[in-house]
Amino acid sequence: MTNAGITVSWGMKPQDWFAIAEIVERAGVPAMVAFARATIRTTREPVRFATFFLRTGWKGLPPAARAVPSQPAAGPAPHCGHPDCDPVTRTRETEDDRGIRSLTRCPACNPNAQRGHAA
Numbered sequence: 001m002t003n004a005g006i007t008v009s010w011g012m013k014p015q016d017w018f019a020i021a022e023i024v025e026r027a028g029v030p031a032m033v034a035f036a037r038a039t040i041r042t043t044r045e046p047v048r049f050a051t052f053f054l055r056t057g058w059k060g061l062p063p064a065a066r067a068v069p070s071q072p073a074a075g076p077a078p079h080c081g082h083p084d085c086d087p088v089t090r091t092r093e094t095e096d097d098r099g100i101r102s103l104t105r106c107p108a109c110n111p112n113a114q115r116g117h118a119a
């Protein structure tokens with residue numbers, strides 16, 4: 001989660017931990033991260049607690065086998081599910097050895113991904 005740029009408090013009640021563990025088993029972490037990123041993008045207030053995601057949708061995530069929804073307008077390839085890969089733009093935020101962050105097209109699922117230089 002933190003690797004995906006999401007920093008939230010994981011303080012929660014034991015039953016919430018059990019619920020999250022069950023969702024991790026069922027839906028998988030990539031689906032949870034993708035949901036969390038989409039949620040952060042649409043909320044006005046900063047998300048401080050992981051339980052926010054639990055309440056707003058993690059419980060409704062489908063099983064991993066069906067975790068990739070059909071996205072007719074999003075391009076030919078389904079989202080790869082990589083936690084660093086933005087499901088909308090299909091770009092990954094990477095950090096080079098000088099600590100400089102940059103967006104690169106996801107080599108796994110970006111329809112415009114090419115070798116060589118980006119446009």
Ligand SMILES: [Zn+2]
Binds near residue numbers: 079085107108
């Ligand atoms: Zn991708």
